[in-house]
Amino acid sequence: MTPTIEATMPANAWLPLLVLASSLLPGLVIFFLAERRYWTRTLLNLTGALIKLALVSAMLWGVFHQQQYEANLPLLPGLDLVLRVRPLSLLFLVLSAGLWLLTTLYAIGYLEDSPNRSRFFGFFSLCVTATVGVAMAGNLLTFLLFFELLTLTTYPLVVHRGTEEARRAGQVYLAHTVIAGALLLAGTVWLYTLVGTLTFATRGFVADAVDSHRWSLVAIFVLLIIGVGVKAALVPLHSWLPRAMVAPAPVSALLHAVAVVKAGAFGIVLIVYDVFGVEVAAELGVTGPLALVAAFTILYGSTRALFQDDLKRRLAFSTVSQVSYIVLGVAIVGPLATVGGLVHLVHQGVMKITLFFCAGNLAETLGIHKVSEMNGVGQRMPWTMVAFTIGVFGMIGLPPMAGFISKWYLGLGGLEAGVHWPLFVLAGSSLLNAAYFLPILYRAWFREPPAAWPEERDFGAQETAWLLLLPTLITAALSLLMGLFASMPFTPLEWARLIAEREFYRP
Amino acid sequence: MSAASLLATLGQWAPLLVVVTPLLLAGLLTLPRLVGRISVLAPWAGLPALLAGLGAPETELLLPGLMLGSSLMIDAIGRPFLVLLALLWLVAGWLAGERLRCRGPALLFLLAMSGSFGLAVAGNLMVFLLASTVGAYALYGLAARQPGARAFLVLLVLSDLLLFELLLLLVKGGIGLSLATAPSAALGGSAILLLLTVLGFGAKAAVFGLHAWLPRMLSGPAAEFGQILPGFVFAAGLLPWVRLLATGEPPGSGAMILAWVALAGLGLAVMLGTLQGSRRALLGYSISALSGFWLVLLSVAGGDEAMPHGTVDASVATMALGQAGLALASLLARGAPSPARQSWLDWSINGFAVLLLADALVAMLGAFSVDARMPVVISAYLLFGVLIGQLLWNRQQGDGAALAFSPRLPLLLVLSAALWAILMADPLAVASVAALALFISAATSLLLAPLLARLPRVPPGDLLLTAVRLPRLLGGR
Numbered sequence A: 001m002t003p004t005i006e007a008t009m010p011a012n013a014w015l016p017l018l019v020l021a022s023s024l025l026p027g028l029v030i031f032f033l034a035e036r037r038y039w040t041r042t043l044l045n046l047t048g049a050l051i052k053l054a055l056v057s058a059m060l061w062g063v064f065h066q067q068q069y070e071a072n073l074p075l076l077p078g079l080d081l082v083l084r085v086r087p088l089s090l091l092f093l094v095l096s097a098g099l100w101l102l103t104t105l106y107a108i109g110y111l112e113d114s115p116n117r118s119r120f121f122g123f124f125s126l127c128v129t130a131t132v133g134v135a136m137a138g139n140l141l142t143f144l145l146f147f148e149l150l151t152l153t154t155y156p157l158v159v160h161r162g163t164e165e166a167r168r169a170g171q172v173y174l175a176h177t178v179i180a181g182a183l184l185l186a187g188t189v190w191l192y193t194l195v196g197t198l199t200f201a202t203r204g205f206v207a208d209a210v211d212s213h214r215w216s217l218v219a220i221f222v223l224l225i226i227g228v229g230v231k232a233a234l235v236p237l238h239s240w241l242p243r244a245m246v247a248p249a250p251v252s253a254l255l256h257a258v259a260v261v262k263a264g265a266f267g268i269v270l271i272v273y274d275v276f277g278v279e280v281a282a283e284l285g286v287t288g289p290l291a292l293v294a295a296f297t298i299l300y301g302s303t304r305a306l307f308q309d310d311l312k313r314r315l316a317f318s319t320v321s322q323v324s325y326i327v328l329g330v331a332i333v334g335p336l337a338t339v340g341g342l343v344h345l346v347h348q349g350v351m352k353i354t355l356f357f358c359a360g361n362l363a364e365t366l367g368i369h370k371v372s373e374m375n376g377v378g379q380r381m382p383w384t385m386v387a388f389t390i391g392v393f394g395m396i397g398l399p400p401m402a403g404f405i406s407k408w409y410l411g412l413g414g415l416e417a418g419v420h421w422p423l424f425v426l427a428g429s430s431l432l433n434a435a436y437f438l439p440i441l442y443r444a445w446f447r448e449p450p451a452a453w454p455e456e457r458d459f460g461a462q463e464t465a466w467l468l469l470l471p472t473l474i475t476a477a478l479s480l481l482m483g484l485f486a487s488m489p490f491t492p493l494e495w496a497r498l499i500a501e502r503e504f505y506r507p
Numbered sequence B: 001m002s003a004a005s006l007l008a009t010l011g012q013w014a015p016l017l018v019v020v021t022p023l024l025l026a027g028l029l030t031l032p033r034l035v036g037r038i039s040v041l042a043p044w045a046g047l048p049a050l051l052a053g054l055g056a057p058e059t060e061l062l063l064p065g066l067m068l069g070s071s072l073m074i075d076a077i078g079r080p081f082l083v084l085l086a087l088l089w090l091v092a093g094w095l096a097g098e099r100l101r102c103r104g105p106a107l108l109f110l111l112a113m114s115g116s117f118g119l120a121v122a123g124n125l126m127v128f129l130l131a132s133t134v135g136a137y138a139l140y141g142l143a144a145r146q147p148g149a150r151a152f153l154v155l156l157v158l159s160d161l162l163l164f165e166l167l168l169l170l171v172k173g174g175i176g177l178s179l180a181t182a183p184s185a186a187l188g189g190s191a192i193l194l195l196l197t198v199l200g201f202g203a204k205a206a207v208f209g210l211h212a213w214l215p216r217m218l219s220g221p222a223a224e225f226g227q228i229l230p231g232f233v234f235a236a237g238l239l240p241w242v243r244l245l246a247t248g249e250p251p252g253s254g255a256m257i258l259a260w261v262a263l264a265g266l267g268l269a270v271m272l273g274t275l276q277g278s279r280r281a282l283l284g285y286s287i288s289a290l291s292g293f294w295l296v297l298l299s300v301a302g303g304d305e306a307m308p309h310g311t312v313d314a315s316v317a318t319m320a321l322g323q324a325g326l327a328l329a330s331l332l333a334r335g336a337p338s339p340a341r342q343s344w345l346d347w348s349i350n351g352f353a354v355l356l357l358a359d360a361l362v363a364m365l366g367a368f369s370v371d372a373r374m375p376v377v378i379s380a381y382l383l384f385g386v387l388i389g390q391l392l393w394n395r396q397q398g399d400g401a402a403l404a405f406s407p408r409l410p411l412l413l414v415l416s417a418a419l420w421a422i423l424m425a426d427p428l429a430v431a432s433v434a435a436l437a438l439f440i441s442a443a444t445s446l447l448l449a450p451l452l453a454r455l456p457r458v459p460p461g462d463l464l465l466t467a468v469r470l471p472r473l474l475g476g477r
Helices: A014-031 A038-064 A087-110 A117-136 A140-158 A164-195 A214-229 A240-246 A249-258 A260-276 A278-284 A287-306 A311-332 A335-366 A382-396 A402-416 A421-446 A466-484 A492-504 B003-028 B032-044 B047-055 B078-101 B103-121 B125-143 B149-172 B191-205 B213-218 B225-245 B253-274 B279-300 B314-333 B344-368 B375-393 B408-423 B432-452 B462-476
Strands: A069-076 A079-085 B059-063 B070-074
Touching: A014 A038, A014 A069, A014 A079, A014 A087, A014 A117, A038 A069, A038 A087, A038 A117, A079 A087, A079 A117, A079 A140, A087 A117, A087 A249, A087 A260, A087 A335, A087 A466, A087 A492, A117 A140, A117 A249, A117 A260, A140 A164, A140 A249, A140 A260, A164 A214, A164 A240, A214 A260, A214 A278, A240 A249, A240 A311, A249 A260, A249 A311, A249 A335, A260 A278, A260 A287, A260 A311, A260 A335, A278 A287, A287 A311, A287 A421, A311 A335, A311 A402, A311 A421, A335 A382, A335 A402, A335 A466, A335 A492, A382 A402, A382 A421, A382 A466, A402 A421, A402 A466, A402 A492, A402 B149, A421 B149, B003 B032, B003 B047, B003 B059, B003 B070, B003 B103, B032 B078, B032 B103, B047 B078, B047 B103, B070 B078, B070 B103, B070 B125, B078 B103, B078 B225, B078 B314, B078 B408, B103 B125, B103 B225, B125 B149, B125 B225, B149 B191, B149 B213, B191 B225, B191 B253, B191 B279, B213 B225, B213 B279, B225 B279, B225 B314, B253 B279, B253 B375, B279 B314, B279 B344, B279 B375, B314 B344, B314 B408, B344 B375, B344 B408, B344 B432, B375 B432
Parallel strands: none
Antiparallel strands: A069 A079, B059 B070
């Protein structure tokens, strides 16, 4: 799969706008729907999600065949709102559009009979709108706008339950993200005053200013990375994420796999590649410290996960660790590490959403929230636990799961860059992953179940509602298939290779 | 399509078929209505592998879309292992009996079988790692409630990490992962690659120091593990050593150090084996000792200037290893009546199986063209002879009632091993010095067996078990 990306056809401005509208319009309509309009709301949600997926698939095909999709909307003098679809955008777009459909299905099943569903699904749709906006951003200003819109649309989801704990978690989330947003804005304005443009470009757009403004650029890099690093949950900016686990399971899935954390990691990728350019960033000496922060985050997150009895908190610290694989891949500087980091953007999303879906299934069906309550649950909910097992094996990085492919490229990338320490970080992280995930599997599969579950709901012959089980099984199957058939055309790996080739090898 | 072309196509796809057959059955277990039928078929899922091992031509099947590019093959080295594994899995299926009627055990059984066959037909190390993961974790699932399972899991995780590093370094070094083309060149005299190979596969080969899981798991009540575990050790631990070490460049002085370290491990395994109270634990230590023995031979193979390593015949060596595997499996499959109830048939089967094991050990030396006068080699034979004597003594204490079944099964396996020995009769003529050392040591051990039986017994798992229990003991005080 070696298509070229140069534009040979006129840009198509409509598709990016339609992708935005496919979730924005249903979201706005849903806000005004009465609670009892279950079918209308479901129809709007699913239609929007399916249309978005179809549009993104069409753009995937188009970009593969050298088409460009770009929309420019004048915003400020000299600054447009630019939506541009490139291979890197598509990697994130496919992930968010695909997982949004599955998360919507899951959320419909999860929130059945619960209050405030119109509010929930309204913000849910707006959240995905902001995410695809981040993915398609053609310049730093557009990115900033959608990135902050993401903050505003996810806050209501975090506090959706309305409890005191949820309110506090929301405050922490908002405090972190708003401050980070201010730093991101400051960095963006400063950068604009220095270089006079904010348009993303392959290998960055700051190279001309390196000699004259070296330290300013370093400071801007730090500001921008902190600005997006909060959402990416880089240590020590991560503390909002485990607290936000108070939100319903579909929101956790959204935060960890589809939108917020992924947007943060994607932001780091954009800043390193399309703002600074990876070679300029390396020349400025900022990639080394970024790699160290990522390495520390990987080990810290895994270590903290080891001591969590609350299942979702354990998964949250696992996310803190795993998302930094992406940052590590970017910061190692090299084509293979880049492939590893980028492909993990997708792989981690699919694997982690599987685990959160499973956690939601356990909570909704049996009232299980803690690891210590999971004894023998594999006998009661075998399909959910098969999916959980696949997700866990992927997180540890066992072949043939998707996580193995990411780890392979990250390790190889480290060796290619002439550094061995990433291998030790990966090995340490894998060991810790095994240490905090495998005991869960042992409990679930090999311990005797208790006489009664905490809060068991009856689903007849099924282990749980099919709307909860189906998305879980699909993402589990994807976690397996994306690893097993990693070298087939149109897989995340092949797409990541294409992006790395463009970044490092094309003149 | 004519019968000939159909057979040719089947032969070409044989490596895939042997892996996919158990996988397919495992997949069908997801359909509740089919569970009963599949559980009846599960014990027979190894039959295509047996047929492929016996009849399929040498072939390599490239699967570029699978993972990061994969290939499967049947070659002269893998074929004996495929036959060995197929036999062991067929017997294990028969032994498992009613346990395979449940969906969970049947699923794990089939996955472990598929992984096991994958090890024998892997065309590159990526597929090998995949097969090893599938086989080993499914095996853990089968054995999770057995003693030693936790130690097995810990060593498995550590071993896979070492192998991951090994594979990365092989790719980075431009050596590649193919097992089809000059696999033995992989190590190229690199100490770090050698260390990763020895330790990474050594944990699965239960080489001494990384062995604690094997005697404990074999001491558990499930009879089928007597067949499954030796198969796993041979395919996941010893086979890759053959492929990566057997005909490679001699790694210089490091080779002799490795040989002596392996010999020390062999010695400790022999010592602890003789102090076991249960026969199955003794056999567990025998397998560990065999891994050490194998490593001694691999370390010195080709190291003698008078015998260029071009003379090493890895396929014959794997045949000898297969014979040893069958002999050990037949010893593990023996019934466990009390000593007073043992018939002449019990004694004959036992004796014949031990003789076939001894014969395989001698044949290995011939296959490697190793100088039998080397002190390290003679020491290895002398040490292993002690275990041969203990196995001939045919002690039966400590085995559970679950192992009591008719002698037909061990007889079948012994006959298979005997047939194997006849098929590879050529190397039997060599290494009279080694054979003599083995004979003298075994005879001495047999004579001293009643005395050795009075020594205090060591629990299976020895050092690890002691280390695990130490905090509890200290806390108790």
